[in-house]
Amino acid sequence: MQFPLNAAQREAVQCDGAPLLVLAGAGSGKTRVITAKIAHLCGRGVDASRIVAITFTNKAAREMRERAEQALRADGVASKLSISTFHSFGLRIVREEATALGLKRGFSIFDPSDIEPIVAELGATADRARARSMQWKISQWKNALVEPSAALASASSDDELAAARAYAGYRDALAAYQAVDFDDLIALPVALFDNDADARARWQARIAHLLIDEYQDTNGAQYRLFRHLVGRDTPFTAVGDDDQAIYGWRGATLDNLAALPRDYPELRVIKLEQNYRSTVRILRCANALIGNNPKLFDKRLWTELAHGEPLRVAPAADEEAEAVAVVRRLLAHKFERRTKLSDYAILYRGNHQARPFETALRAHSIPYEISGGQSLFERTEIKDIVAYLRLIANEDDDPAFVRALQVPKRGVGQATLAHLGRVAQARHTSLFGAVFEAELASAVPSRQRAALEAFCAMVNGIRHRAEREPAGRLLDELLRTIAYADWLTSTLDKRDAQARSQSVDDFVAWLTRKGEADGKNLLELTQMVALITMLEGREQERPDAVRLSTLHAAKGLEFPHVFLVGLEEGVLPHREAIDAGNIDEERRLMYVGLTRAQQTLSLSYCATRKRAGEKVDCAPSRFLAELAQEDLRYADRPLSGDEASQAKQTGNARLAALKALVAR
DNA sequence: TAGAGATTAGTTTTT
DNA sequence: CTAATCTCTA
Numbered sequence: 273m274q275f276p277l278n279a280a281q282r283e284a285v286q287c288d289g290a291p292l293l294v295l296a297g298a299g300s301g302k303t304r305v306i307t308a309k310i311a312h313l314c315g316r317g318v319d320a321s322r323i324v325a326i327t328f329t330n331k332a333a334r335e336m337r338e339r340a341e342q343a344l345r346a347d348g349v350a351s352k353l354s355i356s357t358f359h360s361f362g363l364r365i366v367r368e369e370a371t372a373l374g375l376k377r378g379f380s381i382f383d384p385s386d387i388e389p390i391v392a393e394l395g396a397t398a399d400r401a402r403a404r405s406m407q408w409k410i411s412q413w414k415n416a417l418v419e420p421s422a423a424l425a426s427a428s429s430d431d432e433l434a435a436a437r438a439y440a441g442y443r444d445a446l447a448a449y450q451a452v453d454f455d456d457l458i459a460l461p462v463a464l465f466d467n468d469a470d471a472r473a474r475w476q477a478r479i480a481h482l483l484i485d486e487y488q489d490t491n492g493a494q495y496r497l498f499r500h501l502v503g504r505d506t507p508f509t510a511v512g513d514d515d516q517a518i519y520g521w522r523g524a525t526l527d528n529l530a531a532l533p534r535d536y537p538e539l540r541v542i543k544l545e546q547n548y549r550s551t552v553r554i555l556r557c558a559n560a561l562i563g564n565n566p567k568l569f570d571k572r573l574w575t576e577l578a579h580g581e582p583l584r585v586a587p588a589a590d591e592e593a594e595a596v597a598v599v600r601r602l603l604a605h606k607f608e609r610r611t612k613l614s615d616y617a618i619l620y621r622g623n624h625q626a627r628p629f630e631t632a633l634r635a636h637s638i639p640y641e642i643s644g645g646q647s648l649f650e651r652t653e654i655k656d657i658v659a660y661l662r663l664i665a666n667e668d669d670d671p672a673f674v675r676a677l678q679v680p681k682r683g684v685g686q687a688t689l690a691h692l693g694r695v696a697q698a699r700h701t702s703l704f705g706a707v708f709e710a711e712l713a714s715a716v717p718s719r720q721r722a723a724l725e726a727f728c729a730m731v732n733g734i735r736h737r738a739e740r741e742p743a744g745r746l747l748d749e750l751l752r753t754i755a756y757a758d759w760l761t762s763t764l765d766k767r768d769a770q771a772r773s774q775s776v777d778d779f780v781a782w783l784t785r786k787g788e789a790d791g792k793n794l795l796e797l798t799q800m801v802a803l804i805t806m807l808e809g810r811e812q813e814r815p816d817a818v819r820l821s822t823l824h825a826a827k828g829l830e831f832p833h834v835f836l837v838g839l840e841e842g843v844l845p846h847r848e849a850i851d852a853g854n855i856d857e858e859r860r861l862m863y864v865g866l867t868r869a870q871q872t873l874s875l876s877y878c879a880t881r882k883r884a885g886e887k888v889d890c891a892p893s894r895f896l897a898e899l900a901q902e903d904l905r906y907a908d909r910p911l912s913g914d915e916a917s918q919a920k921q922t923g924n925a926r927l928a929a930l931k932a933l934v935a936r
Numbered sequence: 937t938a939g940a941g942a943t944t945a946g947t948t949t950t951t
Numbered sequence: 952c953t954a955a956t957c958t959c960t961a
Binding site: 328329330357358359360400401454455457458518519521522621622623624681683685686763803822823824825842843846847848849861883884 | 937938939945946947948949950951
């Protein structure tokens with residue numbers, strides 16, 4: 273955006289001494305306002321290290337840092353800014369206040385896969401789905417700052433009761449493991465600040481101005497943390513859009529937006545309504561759609577940009593036909609308009625919807641970048657290595673102990689582990705600690721015992737140096753000692769082993785760099801890894817690729833040309849949301865999708881869809897009927913099966929010719 | 937203990 | 952119809 277700031281934007285930037293709420297419509301230059309404001313604050317002599325900006329995703333944080341660096345060319349200043357996600361900021365607090373919170377320095381951060389078996393056991397269930405739903409409920413309680421006792425009192429169904437009972441035990445288990453979960457990174461600082469005025473004052477003094485992005489997505493715990501951090505007189509800037517609140521399922525509540533004017537009577541509210549992104553037609557459809565939602569703040573987007581092309585609405589026989597049609601159209605469009613692949617995005621409701629599009633894109637060797645999906649840190653090989661790191665940092669981390677002990681195999685199996693577990697329980701110690709208990713000798717053969725002791729000695733050896741020596745050296749040593757690469761080659765076929773070995777190498781190289789750049793030791797790096805979902809610097813590997821993304825992951829992004837797919841009842845709006853009567857949030861999700869598009873927008877839906885192997889009829893989404901009909905152009909009726917397969921063949925032939933042209 | 941086959945359950949978004 | 956988990960055998 274090369275325009276100067278508009279009046280509202282300027283006002284938001286210059287209002288620096290008071291609490292401020294910026295209601296920033298989609299595409300209204302929100303990020304620009306935030307970065308300009310940071311620059312403005314620095315210009316007014318505010319110490320950069322006391323400016324704190326909080327986002328929800330790592331991606332947003334990284335972007336904001338980049339933009340701030342551009343805005344603040346003065347060297348060294350931008351790097352002093354504190355720009356992080358809510359959770360990383362919480363981690364910083366927990367880390368610095370670990371002792372007060374009863375945690376050791378190397379405490380572990382459990383991810384949902386560590387937690388599931390714990391909750392399953394506490395809830396006395398072997399049913400994974402049930403365990404997950406209990407885990408889910410516990411998380412909801414934590415996000416709403418509900419204590420186990422209160423949860424127990426309020427539980428209304430059998431399921432809730434079981435979850436509430438497991439909740440207290442789960443808390444104890446985390447304490448025993450010296451571990452925290454994601455929700456604790458917010459809830460623990462809140463609990464600390466609730467009770468400790470000194471700590472509160474200390475942290476407040478570190479913040480001269482607090483900026484929060486995507487404020488509408490804060491949950492109860494986050495709002496309370498926010499209030500503790502700004503106290504009574506720290507000025508802040510909250511930026512958000514009630515029409516883009518799409519994280520209600522994660523405990524986010526628009527109450528926090530409504531509460532702000534109440535809790536801060538001197539609050540200034542500035543609306544950004546000029547849109548710099550989309551055509552008139554796209555905006556008119558988005559406005560029409562969102563007009564069906566109740567309004568918290570009155571707001572209407574307008575633009576000076578072109579009228580634009582009508583939005584295309586295309587039916588398809590099924591999801592495969594839809595994918596084929598979208599890809600064909602995309603290629604034809606690219607050829608006609610001489611665009612780049614990265615100008616296109618295909619957006620959908622759920623991750624599983626990506627598959628037919630991946631298949632169709634791959635069939636034409638079109639590079640694509642898929643957001644969401646499995647992140648590097650969820651891959652088995654990375655989790656294996658991280659288990660070692662966690663155990664090195666924290667010997668009480670039993671889940672990490674179990675994983676590290678078994679990968680690579682070192683002749684210790686289920687039976688030994690079971691004995692170890694019994695001893696640990698009897699002695700009130702961790703699995704690691706149980707290895708050194710005398711009574712283990714009676715149950716476990718000496719060969720296994722030797723393996724266990726060697727394992728623990730190795731871990732201890734690295735632990736003693738973890739805080740002093742460079743992380744890179746220790747990582748190399750660890751990998752050599754456990755011979756992880758050898759294990760991969762001996763258990764997997766060559767291709768697989770190579771791929772995994774490569775990703776381990778990437779991971780280690782990245783950690784090493786990170787350790788050097790930020791001066792972090794192995795313990796701190798290990799904690800950071802738990803919060804990162806995407807490997808930085810991975811994106812530029814595919815400089816020109818079609819973007820596949822869920823609507824949630826697409827928030828904050830924009831694309832010249834967007835395909836919004838799977839617009840069916842039961843998909844968008846999602847069945848569960850329909851049943852729960854939560855259509856408003858689905859509508860906002862659709863709104864987010866529409867407002868990602870700059871120039872053209874193509875909407876599609878399927879007549880049938882495969883569900884558990886069977887074809888099911890689908891109805892077009894009700895949201896289609898809520899758009900500005902004069903801005904839509906409906907394509908033909910859905911193709912019959914025969915027509916579809918025929919079209920597929922002729923289409924493919926045409927496509928091959930097109931592709932040859934495009935390739936030049 | 938580890939890999940290959942059988943069985944069974946699955947439908948939402950993520951720090 | 953997958954994909955992941957479980958069970959059985961070497």
